[in-house]
Amino acid sequence: MASKPTFSDEIANLLHASHGNPIKICMQCGTCAGTCPSAPFMDHTPRRLIAMINANMKEEVLASNTYWYCASCYHCTVRCPCEIDIAGLMYALKRYSMWKGQFKEGLIGPVFSETFVKTIFRSGRSYEPILATTYLFTFGLQDFITEAQTATTMMLKGRLPLLPPRIKRLKNFRRMIGRVIPVGGLE
Ligand code: SF4
Ligand code: SF4
Missing domain, CATH: 1.10.1060.10 (Alpha-helical ferredoxin)
Known part of the structure; x- marks a missing residue:
């Protein structure tokens, strides 16, 4: 054996x-x-x-x-x-x-990676406003306000989407992703 x-x-x-x-x-x-x-x-x-x-x-x-x-x-x-x-x-x-599912407590990297993969799996595209929230709260209050103001300005100027974009044929994309990485619990 x-x-x-x-x-x-x-x-x-x-x-x-x-x-x-x-x-x-x-x-x-x-x-x-x-x-x-x-x-x-x-x-x-x-x-x-x-x-x-x-x-x-x-x-x-x-x-x-x-x-x-x-x-x-x-x-x-x-x-x-x-x-x-x-x-x-x-x-x-x-x-x-x-x-x-094993990593050192308190690291931004694993949370960021998980959020990124989930966002891609759900819509087929990256969505910065959701990704940003994974580390924004680790900043001090002043930096948080500055970042939030920058994001709002970018949204108003059309540089950041208000809603997450979705690709066509999302089902096919998810099936393809499911073949290369373990995606259990992502849906
Ligand atoms: S440089 Fe290469 S050989 Fe040298 S310690 Fe690092 S991994 Fe090992
Ligand atoms: S890729 Fe660069 S940062 Fe990463 S371990 Fe090697 S030298 Fe360090």
Whole structure:
């Protein structure tokens, strides 16, 4: 009987379409950590996170803010001497974390991602006023008022839609999305 895949196997499977080498060959040189502009805000550097994945430290990885703070700049990917697609790994970890419904409390990233996917699934289009509410309340009162005034001005000038736009053949679109991502609970 085939054995259950480990956490690092699951992450490797998510990277099957990546052009990079398997993360198992990481030699822990630290180039990615040294080159990452977001590293000061991460609780684990990309180098350490890769070591944790290879050690199957699933709970610790899912509790990390590292991949949610990744700015997708690809500096790490182009500089890694082992040609590992670290930026691709960060995307894979976001997807994995959302699918498992397990992420660090208090982060805007997962809430924003979930709202974005739900909005797209329901109407086929992004709708900024709904997306903005996922982080607007984290601002101070003054910033909140400024943002709300800007949004109102943009709506009045027709730069933001008043109502969410809907695409034609939404059913077909939803069926297509359902084939590539788990969409349970989105309707
Ligand atoms: S740069 Fe590449 S080899 Fe070096 S620690 Fe990062 S992932 Fe590993
Ligand atoms: S892609 Fe992400 S992890 Fe890599 S250097 Fe940029 S911010 Fe850091």
